[in-house]
Amino acid sequence: MALKEKVLAYLEANRGASVSGEELAVLFGVSRTAVWKAISALKAEGHLIDAGTNRGYTLALNSDVLTHSGILSYLSSPQDTYCIEVHQTIGSTNQYAKELAAKGAPHGTVIVAASQTQGRGRLGRCFTSPPGGIYFSFLLRPALTAEKGLCFTTAACVGVCNAIEQTTGIIPAIKWVNDIYVNDKKVCGILTEAATNFETGTLEYVIVGIGVNFATPSAYFEGELAEIATSLYPDEPAPFSRNQIAAALIENVGKALQQPESPHIMAAYKQKSFLPGRMVQVCSTSISTDAGRTALVNSIDDAGRLLVTYQDDGSTAALSSGEVRLRLTASKKK
Numbered sequence: 001m002a003l004k005e006k007v008l009a010y011l012e013a014n015r016g017a018s019v020s021g022e023e024l025a026v027l028f029g030v031s032r033t034a035v036w037k038a039i040s041a042l043k044a045e046g047h048l049i050d051a052g053t054n055r056g057y058t059l060a061l062n063s064d065v066l067t068h069s070g071i072l073s074y075l076s077s078p079q080d081t082y083c084i085e086v087h088q089t090i091g092s093t094n095q096y097a098k099e100l101a102a103k104g105a106p107h108g109t110v111i112v113a114a115s116q117t118q119g120r121g122r123l124g125r126c127f128t129s130p131p132g133g134i135y136f137s138f139l140l141r142p143a144l145t146a147e148k149g150l151c152f153t154t155a156a157c158v159g160v161c162n163a164i165e166q167t168t169g170i171i172p173a174i175k176w177v178n179d180i181y182v183n184d185k186k187v188c189g190i191l192t193e194a195a196t197n198f199e200t201g202t203l204e205y206v207i208v209g210i211g212v213n214f215a216t217p218s219a220y221f222e223g224e225l226a227e228i229a230t231s232l233y234p235d236e237p238a239p240f241s242r243n244q245i246a247a248a249l250i251e252n253v254g255k256a257l258q259q260p261e262s263p264h265i266m267a268a269y270k271q272k273s274f275l276p277g278r279m280v281q282v283c284s285t286s287i288s289t290d291a292g293r294t295a296l297v298n299s300i301d302d303a304g305r306l307l308v309t310y311q312d313d314g315s316t317a318a319l320s321s322g323e324v325r326l327r328l329t330a331s332k333k334k
Ligand code: BTN
Pocket: 091, 092, 093, 094, 095, 116, 118, 119, 120, 121, 122, 123, 125, 127, 129, 135, 136, 137, 188, 189, 190, 191, 208, 209, 210, 211, 212
């Protein structure tokens, strides 16, 4: 860990308290000038550090900037596991990751942003990405064929749930196929995109894009959106920094994406899924006005398909992710 990351980690552990340059210099075996340079670099990144003469350094209680050094300071895996780039604002982390992939960026590249101006969702929709959220994309170069694509979304869902649970204590649930819910409202969406080599049928690269509504104020969720979306900490300050949850997300999602086809991943996905037992409206993705058919969700099979029974004629179907939009109906199966 570079000195800057070590200093930030120490200041975060002593948030609000003054830490002297001498203490930091002794702790990390460097000169006070080196400490001062590290502090200057952290301030340039936007961290609110008070550094008055003879008063030491104090990280403000409300300092919560998503930064490269901040995320690194919370990663427990070796630094070179991921190649992380952090932006305060970007068009779309998925789009940017695609551009990097085309230029040969390596497996394990992670693009993180504090806001997006052109966030993309599934089925060509926009994904509103205001400050307060955490938006990131993993670039992977797996040795798998194209039809395995769904397993990356499945693995990412499990990784996001584990990270949220580990960091916040909140137990989220998966809404098939790519959404994470808390209290029946969406807090995270996942968009997996890929490029295929047509000759070999293998995946050239996969981009797994994840948007987490972390501390997005509830005012951002207005009208219809307020009924279906929320954030983890909409109205009260989160009890930890966004760098901490970003690091947990990267590590947990990264771990799940290492073995996306593992039966453990599918087992965890099923265990965390809340649709089985519920009624849904199954609508066509191509007809936006389609009111859909009411169906009872029976289960999710090992291929990740949703097994349903239509209520109008009792017929059953195995739904694949690309074919349907789902609307939850209020009632749960008794
Ligand atoms: C959905 O809910 O439809 C999927 C939303 C996926 C949003 C994430 S945010 C990070 C990454 N960059 C994007 O432009 N989209 C994904």
